[in-house]
Amino acid sequence: MARRTGSSCRRRWYRKFLLLLLGLALFCAGFVLGSARAAEEENAARNIHMEEPAVGTTDDLLQPSSEEQQPSGGCLPEGETWELRLVNAAHVLPEDFQVPELTELYGGHAVDSRVYPALQRMMDDCRAEGLEPMICSSYRTRDKQEELFQNKMDSLLTQGYSREDAGDEAARWVARPGTSEHETGLAVDIVDTGYQLLDQRQETTPVQQWLMDNCAAYGFILRYPTDKSDLTGIGYEPWHYRYVGEEAARTIMEQGLCLEEYLDRWAGEMR
Ligand SMILES: [Zn+2]
CATH class of the missing domain: 1.20.5 (Single alpha-helices involved in coiled-coils or other helix-helix interfaces)
Known part of the structure; x- marks a missing residue:
């Protein structure tokens, strides 16, 4: 026992x-x-060394445009790859659009993980030239874009605009939710640390001059050139870079095209 x-x-x-x-x-x-x-x-x-977001961010400034918003539903025609996704007033992202995977950066920034290595190399090489590029805007959720748009609407409504007019006016300055490339995680706004305002003078900074000359080698394009506003629907933004892959980037930058033109030609050749 x-x-x-x-x-x-x-x-x-x-x-x-x-x-x-x-x-x-x-x-x-x-x-x-x-x-x-x-x-x-x-x-x-x-x-990627991220500092504080730039002061006075007024991103995605839209030029007055007579084009009506015509959601196409799909922004990725058959045969296109993810990096060539077209997002603009006529090509609205689906409501349930989600970036497959994000890589987080300093300062609360993030980009599509597939773009991160190229962005990293571009930033490193730019810094190796003794320059000081700084990312001031990157991936934005749909909620964030809605908030930015709503803030603009609210400020217009308090100025006496009718609801309809406020919507139209707000869309001239802030991309409507679903139409901002920042929601794809493929776009970043980069400024020169020595000059952080988002205005035309940005193009004269050493950082922008280096980026404009070299971004294509990393698969990026200056997405909203000064002479293409009628096609992109967005004013000149010498700070907004969009990843499209090296091949497309070289053609677009060398031939002075915008993404809309490139996709038109590309689609034409495929027919
Ligand atoms: Zn931007």
Whole structure:
């Protein structure tokens, strides 16, 4: 009897010991995985040195346009690849659009993870020239774009605009939700740390001159050139860079096209 009690005590003790070991093993595995992930995220964030967002961000300034918004439903025609997705007033992103995976950067910024390595190289090489580029805008959620648009609407409504007029006027200055490239995670606004205002003078900064000359080698284009506003529907933005892949970027930048023109030609050749 005493022996049986002793043996059942030992069994209970072994069981507790095994459970303890198992718990310890699970805890260690979780800790190791968690640390690896944290290190990976930290590295990704650290690689692109992000400072505070630029002062006075007035992004996606729309030129007055007579074009009516004509949602096409699909912005990615058959045969196109993800990096050539067209987003503008006539090509609205689906409501449920989601970037497959984001890489977070300093300063609360993020980009589509597929674009991150090229962006990293471009920023590194620009800095290697002794320049100081700074990302001031990147991925935006649909909610964020709605908030920006609504803020503009509200300010117009308080100025006495009717609801309809306020909507039209707001759309001249802030991209309507679903029509901003920033929602794709493929676009970034980059300024020169020495001059952070988003206005035409930005084009004269050493950073913009380097970016305009070199962005295509990394698969980026200056998305809203000064002479293409009638086609893009958006005013000149010498700070908004969009990833389209190296091949398309070289053609677009070398031939002085905008993405709309390139896709028209490309689609034409495919027919
Ligand atoms: Zn932008």
